[in-house]
Amino acid sequence: MTVAAPSDTEHGATGRGVVGLSRVSVRLPKGSERVDRILERAGSSLLERRMFAKFHGLRDSPTLAPGEPMEELLVGAARDALGERGADVILYGHTQSVQDFACGPGFAQRLRSSLDLPDVRFYGVSQINCVSVLRALEMARRYHSRPAAQPGERVLVLGGDHGSVADAARIVPRVTVAGDAAVAVVVHSSDENDFPRYRYLSGGALRDGRFHRSLRMTTKELTLFSQSCVGHLATALREATDGAGIGFSDIDWIMPDLSSALFWRNFCRETGVQQERICLDLLPERGHNNGVDALSALQHADMTGRLRPGDRIALVALGPGAYFQVVIVEVTPESS
Structure with a gap:
């Protein structure tokens, strides 16, 4: 351990002002599925499905509608979090090591272009499952504590997975069922115009x-x-x-x-x-x-x-x- x-x-x-979070933005897909239906489709027994509802408290799971891209949720959350300002670094935390929308080349470039931040550094945070987004928050906070940090610097932390890409990937046996959602938040130090x-x-x-x-x-x-x-x-x-x-x-x-x-x-x-x-x-x-x-x-x-x-x-x-x-x-x- x-x-x-x-x-x-x-x-x-940090000595350069207070560091914190602002402008949390969540984007949900247009669709939703009943957890019971997802489990039934995967071959779960009636008893197991009832356990998920009664003891785990799960009822619905956000699910991308046909033709709805996960990338669209990520861009929407990021734009809302940034508002009228930019970012110095983008950190994208995700649970699934391989995302359908990122399998082809150009995801980072497309995202930065959509945010009008073509030259901003972009890093993925993964291989640590569901703690990836909060770990990205910690990494952003440490970015603000580096010796060269400047007041007013901003890190965009982005998170989200296409959880419904396959039932086998979305179901954690006896534990939970994962859905589709995106989140963005700005981690920044305080200045005269902005306080977390x-x-x-x-x-x-x-x-x-x-x-x-x-x-x-x-x-x-x-x-x-x-x-x-x-x-x-x-x-x-x-x-x-x-x-x-x-x-x-x-x-x-x-x-x-x-x-x-x-x-x-x-x-x-x-x-x-x-x-x-x-x-x-x-x-x-x-x-x-x-x-x-x-x-x-x-x-x-x-x-x-x-x-x-x-x-x-x-x-x-x-x-x-x-x-x-x-x-x-x-x-x-x-x-x-």
Whole structure:
């Protein structure tokens, strides 16, 4: 088992201003499928399908309509997040190593051209499953802490997968069903014209190499992985809260991985975290969308008026591998 080193900045300060996140934008496809229908098509038994509905809380899964390109969702989210301004770097976090829309040459060039950023550096973040987007946030934050960092620099973090490209790729046995969605957010340092909506406080990460077989794990390995997840996530969360100088009880909201309601019930029972603090509102209608979940929940909570200035929020992602990532942010008084 390996644990990431503590974050190299304190409470989002770099000496060049506060670092944080602004303008979270989520794009959903035009279509949606019932999870029960997806499982039935894949040959799941009636009992298993009922388990997914009753215990995991999954009902619908966002699905690209016929002829609707995933790339269009990514571009739309990116444009909305950037607004009238540009970016210095683009980081694209994705769970699937190979994306249908990117198999041919030119995806990065097309995206940059669509955003009128033809010369901006573009990097993919993958091979770490569903923590890829939150890991990209951490990488963006570290970009702002480098010696040559300048006030007002902006990193566009983009995430999303064509989860419905094949049922075999979209179903995690006994755990969840993945859909299609895209997210974009700007990670930036403050300047006289721009202050982050969510100030970065700290982060935590963990990987347990015993489960490196990922979705190829045996039934025994998968059972042990499921039993280990709560403890591992609690460890990553503790690292993040320690780094921020706070405790579990100081976290106002957890924006979760939306793979299973059962997992979060177990998490609350074993850690003492109150279930009301975990934002699972979107679980039935959106379900799991790989690395998009936590930011999607954050946007929904903010748009519906749930968040208040000073609220401390843990963004959480976990996935086969076994990878765990936590990013803690604080809501600032001003929206950007």
